[in-house]
Amino acid sequence: MTTTQTPDAQSKSRGQRFTSAAANYIDERTSISGLVKEVGRKIFPDHWSFMLGEVALYSFIVILLSGTFLTFFFQASMVEVHYDGSYAPLKGIEMSAAMASTLDISFDIRGGLLMRQVHHWAALLFVASIGLHMLRVYFTGAFRKPREINWFIGFVLFILAMAEGFTGYSLPDDLLSGNGLRIIDGMVKGIPVIGTWISYLLFGGEFPGVDIVSRLYILHIMLLPAIIIAALGVHMLLLVINKHTQFAGPGHTNDNVVGSPVMPGFAAKAGGFFFIVFGVITLIASTFSINPVWVYGPYDPSLFQQVLNLTGTSDSPTAPCDLFRPGGRPNGSVSPGRSTSLRRW
Amino acid sequence: MADDHGDTAGSKAAGKDVAQHSAPAYDAGTAVVASEEVPNPGFPPYRPRVTDLDPKVDKQQERRVSALFFVSIIGSVLAVAAYIVFPIIPGDMDSVRNNTLFLGLGITLGLLGIGIGAVHWSKALMEGHDLVEQRHSTRGSEETRAKALEVFTLGNKESGFGRRTMLRNTLIGALVVTPLPAIVLFRDLAPADDPVKLLKHTFWEPGMRLTRDPSGTPIKASDLTLGSAFQVIPDGINDSEHRIEEKAKAAVLLVRLKPEELEISEGRENWSYDGIVAYSKICTHVGCPVALYEQQTHHLLCPCHQSQFDIKREAAVIFGPAKRPLPQLPISVDSEGYLIATSDFMEPIGPSFWERQL
Numbered sequence: 279m280t281t282t283q284t285p286d287a288q289s290k291s292r293g294q295r296f297t298s299a300a301a302n303y304i305d306e307r308t309s310i311s312g313l314v315k316e317v318g319r320k321i322f323p324d325h326w327s328f329m330l331g332e333v334a335l336y337s338f339i340v341i342l343l344s345g346t347f348l349t350f351f352f353q354a355s356m357v358e359v360h361y362d363g364s365y366a367p368l369k370g371i372e373m374s375a376a377m378a379s380t381l382d383i384s385f386d387i388r389g390g391l392l393m394r395q396v397h398h399w400a401a402l403l404f405v406a407s408i409g410l411h412m413l414r415v416y417f418t419g420a421f422r423k424p425r426e427i428n429w430f431i432g433f434v435l436f437i438l439a440m441a442e443g444f445t446g447y448s449l450p451d452d453l454l455s456g457n458g459l460r461i462i463d464g465m466v467k468g469i470p471v472i473g474t475w476i477s478y479l480l481f482g483g484e485f486p487g488v489d490i491v492s493r494l495y496i497l498h499i500m501l502l503p504a505i506i507i508a509a510l511g512v513h514m515l516l517l518v519i520n521k522h523t524q525f526a527g528p529g530h531t532n533d534n535v536v537g538s539p540v541m542p543g544f545a546a547k548a549g550g551f552f553f554i555v556f557g558v559i560t561l562i563a564s565t566f567s568i569n570p571v572w573v574y575g576p577y578d579p580s581l582f583q584q585v586l587n588l589t590g591t592s593d594s595p596t597a598p599c600d601l602f603r604p605g606g607r608p609n610g611s612v613s614p615g616r617s618t619s620l621r622r623w
Numbered sequence: 624m625a626d627d628h629g630d631t632a633g634s635k636a637a638g639k640d641v642a643q644h645s646a647p648a649y650d651a652g653t654a655v656v657a658s659e660e661v662p663n664p665g666f667p668p669y670r671p672r673v674t675d676l677d678p679k680v681d682k683q684q685e686r687r688v689s690a691l692f693f694v695s696i697i698g699s700v701l702a703v704a705a706y707i708v709f710p711i712i713p714g715d716m717d718s719v720r721n722n723t724l725f726l727g728l729g730i731t732l733g734l735l736g737i738g739i740g741a742v743h744w745s746k747a748l749m750e751g752h753d754l755v756e757q758r759h760s761t762r763g764s765e766e767t768r769a770k771a772l773e774v775f776t777l778g779n780k781e782s783g784f785g786r787r788t789m790l791r792n793t794l795i796g797a798l799v800v801t802p803l804p805a806i807v808l809f810r811d812l813a814p815a816d817d818p819v820k821l822l823k824h825t826f827w828e829p830g831m832r833l834t835r836d837p838s839g840t841p842i843k844a845s846d847l848t849l850g851s852a853f854q855v856i857p858d859g860i861n862d863s864e865h866r867i868e869e870k871a872k873a874a875v876l877l878v879r880l881k882p883e884e885l886e887i888s889e890g891r892e893n894w895s896y897d898g899i900v901a902y903s904k905i906c907t908h909v910g911c912p913v914a915l916y917e918q919q920t921h922h923l924l925c926p927c928h929q930s931q932f933d934i935k936r937e938a939a940v941i942f943g944p945a946k947r948p949l950p951q952l953p954i955s956v957d958s959e960g961y962l963i964a965t966s967d968f969m970e971p972i973g974p975s976f977w978e979r980q981l
């Protein structure tokens with residue numbers, strides 16, 4: 279009790295003592311203090327348009343969380359089953375296990391429909407915010423030296439985001455999925471010389487086959503997300519190395535960065551903003567239905583119904599804004615795909 | 624620069640500007656150089672916020688942030704409650720709606736409370752002065768670069784990578800060839816058959832009856848009134864092993880027009896029966912079902928990219944990205960009056976592919 283540490287230890291509260299002991303424990307094993315010293319007070323300039331990239335990043339995190347939930351229930355299989363869930367209009371209809379499990383997520387698992395809608399809305403926000411973020415970078419010239427590589431990585435991320443969107447959209451194996459896949463099949467077949475074979479290998483035989491959903495699934499939940507996360511890591515690293523650009527303003531020069539430090543101002547703002555993005559997505563997902571696959575019915579290569587209804591008559595149950603019916607409009611108006619598939623007007 | 628306007632006041636300074644002008648301080652890549660650059664006024668004085676000046680407001684804002692965090696706690700608890708209070712009752716769609724809505728709103732509160740609270744804390748209460756950090760060129764310093772170069776030079780020297788060219792080149796060769804097995808390994812993604820042969824044939828055979836999609840009941844010529852349209856599948860396709868794959872090629876549209884309305888080209892005279900014609904339903908663009916029939920003009924419309932086909936002129940493309948007419952299925956009637964195909968399609972249906980000769 280006579281060492282020099284004594285007054286220090288006494289003046290500290292228990293919480294402080296715990297924090298410093300924990301910090302000490304970690305630093306002695308990781309030398310993380312160097313990193314904290316380097317980046318903890320880095321300056322981030324402030325402008326509303328710098329938020330667009332953040333929106334993209336945060337919606338991606340929301341996608342990861344909601345997507346992981348979905349994987350626990352989704353069955354990526356095209357085995358034919360007779361639907362036996364609680365959505366009456368489709369009872370007994372033949373469909374793939376993928377479609378049936380999507381219906382189960384929607385109608386038999388509490389919060390399942392919410393998570394599907396969170397996933398889908400977040401996916402849309404992800405792609406939209408990447409697009410706006412790219413416009414911001416373009417019009418502020420922030421793609422110029424030394425940031426060309428980050429522009430390129432961003433472009434790759436944009437393509438990967440669309441690939442994720444396409445593979446995800448194909449997973450439920452509903453009528454829209456199938457028609458989307460058919461278009462991809464037609465495009466692939468159009469590739470010179472090797473197109474026919476690429477399509478044949480991709481689908482495991484003739485379109486649509488029984489393999490494509492499970493093949494796209496592994497791309498959707500493993501390969502593409504892994505590449506996206508890696509690319510995001512490099513994107514962020516280069517951002518830190520090159521420092522953020524800033525708009526002209528009093529005191530701003532080409533040789534400085536003006537703004538708030540990561541700790542605490544920027545971290546609080548950005549961290550808070552993540553929760554706001556997540557909250558807004560959840561709000562939209564709980565009040566607006568999206569991709570009501572039960573309305574479209576299972577894939578049938580000769581059907582394209584309910585999607586484009588030029589007559590605008592009442593048998594178009596796809597109304598996207600079912601504010602007070604987030605479960606879609608499941609009352610009777612649904613025909614799983616027969617009577618109106620061939621429209622006349 | 625000021626002297627561009629012929630401003631003579633302080634011509635000495637102006638002269639200096641011109642001298643600087645000849646050696647601009649801009650990057651060669653800068654597209655637009657402002658000619659009337661305003662000198663940088665430096666940082667404006669910090670404008671204190673109310674929370675900086677009035678401890679009462681400060682306290683009030685603190686309580687507000689904390690209230691937001693409290694709302695968040697309530698929201699998350701409500702979400703858990705909603706999960707239990709609004710279960711899904713099998714078959715009851717309103718219960719699905721309520722579950723989604725109230726669970727979602729609870730989670731929303733839980734998230735927005737934290738989010739808005741944290742941002743407000745940061746804006747109203749955290750130290751608000753802008754800070755300045757210097758930028759450094761991304762390029763490493765000369766010293767660092769020299770060191771890095773030395774590393775490479777040593778590496779090269781110690782390994783002999785540059786000197787032993789045979790070693791190096793065979794290594795590169797080996798690395799290029801190793802991925803080959805990986806490519807071969809993917810061959811069995813699809814079965815052994817030649818896809819081109821498969822694409823050139825459909826389920827249709829001479830004498831096969833045309834049946835309604837999806838019930839599979841045969842169609843008599845007399846079932847079709849003038850102007851009516853049927854979706855058609857070949858007889859027996861519903862029981863075939865690859866039902867969906869076959870249907871994806873064999874789906875057909877059947878329409879009846881007045882025989883004199885049809886423009887029939889040479890060789891197709893007996894492909895129709897009394898004004899009844901059958902065309903592939905698979906779009907020749909990228910393969911969507913051509914699902915819309917315009918009864919008045921006898922146009923078919925593909926909803927995917929709006930290609931239009933004119934039934935009167937053997938499904939010629941009259942609009943949109945499709946390049947070829949929809950293939951026609953030659954039909955006739957059998958002894959019992961049922962419509963039958965007299966052959967398979969005469970050309971591959973659906974989108975173009977490399978091996979297609981046409």
Ligand code: HEM
Nearest residue numbers: 345346348349352380398401442443446447450499503569
């Ligand atoms: C940028 C990334 C991603 C995008 C743009 C995206 C997009 C989509 C879309 C549009 C759907 C269709 C949803 C529906 O309406 O049913 C979907 C389905 C799905 N996604 Fe993602 N996704 C992404 C990442 C992930 C990740 C990382 C996972 C898993 C960890 C995941 C798991 C799933 C699952 C399991 C489904 C099928 C769910 C169902 O059909 O109900 N996704 N995705």
Ligand code: FES
Nearest residue numbers: 906908909925928
């Ligand atoms: S698939 Fe028919 S127009 Fe594109």
